[in-house]
Amino acid sequence: MALKDVVAGTRNEEGIAAVVGILKQRFGERFQTGQSFREQHSHTTSYLPAQLPDGVVFVETAEDVKAVVKVCAAHRVPMIPFGTGSSLEGHVNAPSGGISLDFSRMNKVISVNAEDLDCTVEPGVTREDLNTYLRDTGLFFPIDPGANASIGGMASTRASGTNAVRYGTMKDNVLALTVVTADGEEIRTAQRARKSSAGYDLTRLFVGAEGTLGIITSVTLRLQGIPAKIGSGVCAFPSLKAACDAVIMTIQLGIPVARIELLDEMQMKAVNAYSQLSYAEKPTLFVEFHGTEETVALQAEQFKEIAAEFGADEFQYTANAEERAQLWKARHNAYWAGRALAPELNGLSTDVCVPISRLAECVAETQADIRDSGILATIVGHAGDGNFHVLLLFNDKDPAEIARTEAFMARLNARALAMEGTCTGEHGVGQGKMSYLEQELGSALPVMRSIKKSLDPDNIFNPGKIFRL
Template sequence: MVMRDVVALPRNEEGIAAVLGILKQAFGERFQTGQSFREQHAHTTTYLPAQLPDGVVFVENVDDVKAVVRTCAAHKVPMIPFGTGTSLEGHVNAPAGGISIDFSRMNRVLDVNSEDLDCTVEPGVTREDLNTHLRDTGLFFPIDPGANASLGGMASTRASGTNAVRYGTMKDNVLALTVVTANGEEIRTARRARKTSAGYDLTRLFVGAEGTLGVITSITLKLQGIPAKISGGVCAFPSLKAACDAVVLTIQMGIPVARIELLDETQMRAVNAYSKLSYPEKPTLFLEFHGTEETVALQAEQFKEIAAECGSDPFQYTANAEERTQLWKARHNAYWAGRALAPELAGLSTDVCVPISRLADCVAETQADIVETGLLAPIVGHAGDGNFHVLILFDDKSAGDVARAEAFMARLNERALSMDGTCTGEHGVGQGKMTFVEEEMGPALELMRQIKRGLDPDNIFNPGKIFRLT
């Protein structure tokens, strides 16, 4: 394979055998070694081959996590944290075998501080569960990657999503973590204060580390007030460049859009077919505005003027909650809509991110590459921050098709890097992007390796992810 070079790492057979026995005795039915459990905890939503753990432990509290970490550390056996399994780059694979730590039962909201607009949750809490819990407080957690991911997983991959243009990403919304480190002790990376100058920023070190430095046991998050009014709209454009120009002008004028999503012609065709809609099959922007009734109307009017200057079709605006929900349901179903274009083919979802001024160039060149390569690959993007996704549909049983898809992937990543962008805006590195993070980070990657060796000298925390140690 060109870049998805998933490899098996050396297994510690003696240590694994010892750990399986110890954990079975300690956890009873909460420790499983059956094939179906192991397969469920190595599945991946892209075409990377599954690499199964040797056992799955369902932890229920911090003491459970400490016990697992101490046992695995004593026998030098790998551990792979598992939230909901929605990651896209092989993050939950076990290339050296080992133990999958399932956090689905650590799903408590520990504390909500309404006056301070923050909360503390266990890592197994999903974003939808948290917002259901917060509903009566008038607060919500804004990061929305689409999938109902666990908050521990979202912190580990530095996730973001459709609301990032206004509310930022996980790195902007995590105030503090507790983490069990290689010695089996729990540390706290920060307090709840909104800012600090006290030493190294350990919170940001673990946010985005993909479980390679320790095991997250709680997350303290910023919250937002539920807007008094939410409105939305959709607008088609004659070209991708025109749509991207409208995005850039909207951001430059300081219009505080909450979401501004770009779907290309192919994706709009897929959305119409899947959700039984009748939008024009042109490059299209989906938008959402948060504020008061007056401010959201003003924001919509300002965007409408910008869109018209860029040659758009009429802006379809709605303040009706049901209509807005239907609109965004269509956007959130974009992945499944894309897959439905050719259900017999495999789907490989990837993302890159570039400075917003280069978004039009990057998307246009990518579209031209798709046509030239003869691929079926719809594009959808978080246009407000320069991040876009490509869903490559291909025959994973055909060596030629695999090679063609991977060569396209390589060019996509190289294109983003040539524009001073990144090989992944929100999917993370995992196993699938290791080749390109080497190019992106250059000599700084060795500093990452030094941090990894310092905090995890035996390479037992999610090994084989982000970078190669050798």
């Protein structure tokens, strides 16, 4: 993240005043301009400064969304979609003011097609609520970014998470969208068929666009059958390199691991303290296998042999549901566990992703950089696809510490790009990574800008995100 990317845009005061008046009359109590509402809808889980919208509208239907878009488009007023506010890169900030569209009330499961392994939901449905709804069907939605994010937000940021190594990311699991475009009309990007050669892939265009091209009103998702057997395990290694090398061999040998998560020594110290556990405070892999009784047992044995080859401690395996839940709850709480190491400090969570063959090198260099910089930080990663996160703890009131933290961030991103990786594997660009995206895809940005200007000529869809116009 870089503070220099969080700039205030030009405000259309006359247009904003007109839109606020119209929306108050149109939506009544579902439109709020109070300070607390506006602050809640500019929340970023980061040290980026909040930039408040001028009003918040709680939309309940696609017709509501179309009405808001038409009003805002007529007066050239920005709109910022809001799911649960769990994004990390300033995605829901309003640098030019405008209207926040809260989707928490658009939370219906529209249809489930069990025979076709798909469903269609409104964007405000959360990941956990969807899986609770699906439980009796024997199906589940596998994308798990950790936070109980909304499906619309996950599609907008092209989210992934712990299961991505087996089930892919949102780009692999969204079959179709309905989207309200700048003219206030709703389009459908595809049908429910599993594949198509018909026209441009508009679904993939909007997935990951971070709300800058249109506003999602429904999402059609791929589903998976709940595995007959699930097994999980924990294994500590003598070094981060050894743990990463074990991951690389596991993937290269084609073992269909469902999750394989990396936690460094400091993160394991934090996990033990926060979740009251007693794991070895060494570089550690959390793994999970999905399949039948026989295939899960085979996969676990194969991984155990690989881990031993790289000097690992005893592989602690369990198929007990409660023990597995405890393990993955500890992993999902890694951010808060890291923050608890120094509650007086602020936290900056960032991610990069590199080709799997470069993971060990990139993580080892990053850990050395943390040590040499004197920064308190933890490393945790979705190691199976080369994606890892660094949580940096620092005093955000001290300019020297901010400068040191941002300098580390610049080196981390440069390191990932030099290894043919990306500045973000799943957090998205938002405001915080615009300068790094320019380094990564510089010659492609004019093409992105032309798409943006074509679909959003007045720059009213989540302006000030991804790149500068």
